Amino acid sequence: MARNTFPPESPxxxxxxxxxxxxxxxxxxxxxxATSTVTRAFDPxxxxxxxxxxxxxxxxxxxxxxxxxxxRSLNRRRTGIVALVMxxxxxxxxxxxxxxxxLQLRQSGRQLLLFVVPPGGDADELMxxxxxxxxxxxxxxxxxxxxxxxxxxxxxxxxxxFMNRRVDDPTVWSVCCDNQRMGAAVAEYLVNSGRRAxxxxxxxxxxxxxxxxxxxxxxxxxxxxxRLVACVQGGYSYEGARxxxxxLFAAGQPAIDAVFCANDLMALxxxxxxxxxTALRVPEDVAVVGFDDIRAAxxxxxxxxxxxxxxxxxxxxxxxxxxxxxxxGSVAESLREIPGRLVLRSTA
Amino acid sequence: MARNTFPPESPxxxxxxxxxxxxxxxxxxxxxxATSTVTRAFDPxxxxxxxxxxxxxxxxxxxxxxxxxxxRSLNRRRTGIVALVMxxxxxxxxxxxxxxxxLQLRQSGRQLLLFVVPPGGDADELMxxxxxxxxxxxxxxxxxxxxxxxxxxxxxxxxxxFMNRRVDDPTVWSVCCDNQRMGAAVAEYLVNSGRRAxxxxxxxxxxxxxxxxxxxxxxxxxxxxxRLVACVQGGYSYEGARxxxxxLFAAGQPAIDAVFCANDLMALxxxxxxxxxTALRVPEDVAVVGFDDIRAAxxxxxxxxxxxxxxxxxxxxxxxxxxxxxxxGSVAESLREIPGRLVLRSTA
DNA sequence: CTCACATGTGCACACGTTTGCACAGTAGCT
DNA sequence: AGCTACTGTGCAAACGTGTGCACATGTGAG
Numbered sequence: 001m002a003r004n005t006f007p008p009e010s011p012x013x014x015x016x017x018x019x020x021x022x023x024x025x026x027x028x029x030x031x032x033x034a035t036s037t038v039t040r041a042f043d044p045x046x047x048x049x050x051x052x053x054x055x056x057x058x059x060x061x062x063x064x065x066x067x068x069x070x071x072r073s074l075n076r077r078r079t080g081i082v083a084l085v086m087x088x089x090x091x092x093x094x095x096x097x098x099x100x101x102x103l104q105l106r107q108s109g110r111q112l113l114l115f116v117v118p119p120g121g122d123a124d125e126l127m128x129x130x131x132x133x134x135x136x137x138x139x140x141x142x143x144x145x146x147x148x149x150x151x152x153x154x155x156x157x158x159x160x161x162f163m164n165r166r167v168d169d170p171t172v173w174s175v176c177c178d179n180q181r182m183g184a185a186v187a188e189y190l191v192n193s194g195r196r197a198x199x200x201x202x203x204x205x206x207x208x209x210x211x212x213x214x215x216x217x218x219x220x221x222x223x224x225x226x227r228l229v230a231c232v233q234g235g236y237s238y239e240g241a242r243x244x245x246x247x248l249f250a251a252g253q254p255a256i257d258a259v260f261c262a263n264d265l266m267a268l269x270x271x272x273x274x275x276x277x278t279a280l281r282v283p284e285d286v287a288v289v290g291f292d293d294i295r296a297a298x299x300x301x302x303x304x305x306x307x308x309x310x311x312x313x314x315x316x317x318x319x320x321x322x323x324x325x326x327x328x329g330s331v332a333e334s335l336r337e338i339p340g341r342l343v344l345r346s347t348a
Numbered sequence: 349m350a351r352n353t354f355p356p357e358s359p360x361x362x363x364x365x366x367x368x369x370x371x372x373x374x375x376x377x378x379x380x381x382a383t384s385t386v387t388r389a390f391d392p393x394x395x396x397x398x399x400x401x402x403x404x405x406x407x408x409x410x411x412x413x414x415x416x417x418x419x420r421s422l423n424r425r426r427t428g429i430v431a432l433v434m435x436x437x438x439x440x441x442x443x444x445x446x447x448x449x450x451l452q453l454r455q456s457g458r459q460l461l462l463f464v465v466p467p468g469g470d471a472d473e474l475m476x477x478x479x480x481x482x483x484x485x486x487x488x489x490x491x492x493x494x495x496x497x498x499x500x501x502x503x504x505x506x507x508x509x510f511m512n513r514r515v516d517d518p519t520v521w522s523v524c525c526d527n528q529r530m531g532a533a534v535a536e537y538l539v540n541s542g543r544r545a546x547x548x549x550x551x552x553x554x555x556x557x558x559x560x561x562x563x564x565x566x567x568x569x570x571x572x573x574x575r576l577v578a579c580v581q582g583g584y585s586y587e588g589a590r591x592x593x594x595x596l597f598a599a600g601q602p603a604i605d606a607v608f609c610a611n612d613l614m615a616l617x618x619x620x621x622x623x624x625x626t627a628l629r630v631p632e633d634v635a636v637v638g639f640d641d642i643r644a645a646x647x648x649x650x651x652x653x654x655x656x657x658x659x660x661x662x663x664x665x666x667x668x669x670x671x672x673x674x675x676x677g678s679v680a681e682s683l684r685e686i687p688g689r690l691v692l693r694s695t696a
Numbered sequence: 697c698t699c700a701c702a703t704g705t706g707c708a709c710a711c712g713t714t715t716g717c718a719c720a721g722t723a724g725c726t
Numbered sequence: 727a728g729c730t731a732c733t734g735t736g737c738a739a740a741c742g743t744g745t746g747c748a749c750a751t752g753t754g755a756g
Binding site: 381384388396 | 732733734735736737738740741742743
């Protein structure tokens, strides 16, 4: 038999690669066209005769062929991958954001590479790994990033969007709810409903999301001739807020009659303390207001009055910004604020 | 000046590519070594003299160079990317799983490509996209996958692991809690503490996680001479369970004195109904037991008795299996069951 | 019939890395 | 000195796709 002498000179002419994965070249050979023609069949922009395209697509489908996105990425210098860096998965707001992100990114034909920064950790360590994968853009939410890493992204030409966090850097985008205005709106509402001693439960005094809400709250109080009576640290967690507020009330402060929390999770912790450990009635004796409008806020046993963050719009905005490259103008222009909405339930 | 005639014949000799990204070739030219030497400097396995390696790494660091993971993936035919397909982000158990997954994958040097299947949706539509990106393995949790897609992965040689779900397919892995045994343990505990009329709140009658827990529960009851009094569908959601159980109790059933729920989220819905809408006391009149042990189960206002799922161990197991390729043996061998643990709090 | 032009296809190179092979140099041993 | 073995480096061919260029063919106008 001359069988095994068939390709005598060709050195490594294996037409079926080990992995079992079929390539454009295989397909082309089988159909009798050039590999570039196969490529063009998959690109709607390309000019190619309708019948050839159809034939190629049909056979490709039958053979289970789809273009290798890795090879394409290398060639096009665009991966279609967006990195999402996220901290604090324990706050239900962020899983909800993640779900919406995933949905919208897929609708725009992109993939989502996820990085969760561990509780005490820093997003900085993740960046090298992340940049190695040549992501087209990076979205950071609920995590801290050094300015060093931020302009490393800049040098590599990777757009960076902070979501639910504002940074004073005109070269990166920020998308937020209008935190100051909503903080003021909460103040106005509480004072109008007769509250005279308001406290604030902060998340982290270094994070804009918290400080903007606080600033707006204080300004809103001032506009009505009041001042903030107390401000405690809740560390963004249920337990942290519960314990902080326990101390606050145990300290026999001048009877606080309203507590505004930087997020819903902490507000639930506050509610828990008031209901389980004190005789105070909500809302008669103490009003509680949260921020985010997570699902649990609407549960009847919580019925939490809170500020609704328009998650879908915020994420739509963030994704639009990904295509804009890096912002060109001032800090103010690099910030997008989406209006929130006060949702009245039964705790205030 | 002869400056601009320096490379007279070379056609496209641009040494600084447009993207601003520096490549191994650039670095090599700058140092005066071959590109392969640069590669080897980054591979601890490679034999290369210590001083050359150090010099390369130093200059690479200074220049901000890191090997392009996409190009490497193409060459090695391994991307280092694991796809995670996840449904039902509204159940806090899954965000917690996601966080742990992210952590463990990063520790093993891999990346996480996330796909969230939309509420009514199907994982099948995602698979083509996902396979295009040449992921090294796929983990599916809380989502349904057709057997057609399952063996498409098989043909492409991509290991597939179902997590918290069991499938009767010996070619894919499954990692679960020992649901039947824990269901039986709950039954035993409830009967031992004097319960005489137990009901079950199911998630989805077609999902193994639910049916195994139910089966174990029924067997456990039978072993004590009892039978299940009622079984309702809660659809895995807080609201679904609350409404289902409302109907159940409104129907004036033979006074049910224990409710076992297929997950914690539904158990919280049940608690909500009992506490808000009935005069029944928990646990005196009705016991409530959940499954998963999410964080909210431990909140004092819930204090939910539940079955703890050992998330970390389950995920460790799943990640180990990724490296095993596809399972070789029987259905039984392709299933890994991790023991759970009953956590007694105040609802039963 | 010639020219201008549009259409469809193939060729070959590029994307940035990895890796088998060859080879120069050095060391160890008889 | 000659042989073997080992170390460190360069060369060049992959990996699978996209795309500019050339070219063949068809089409209509003058």
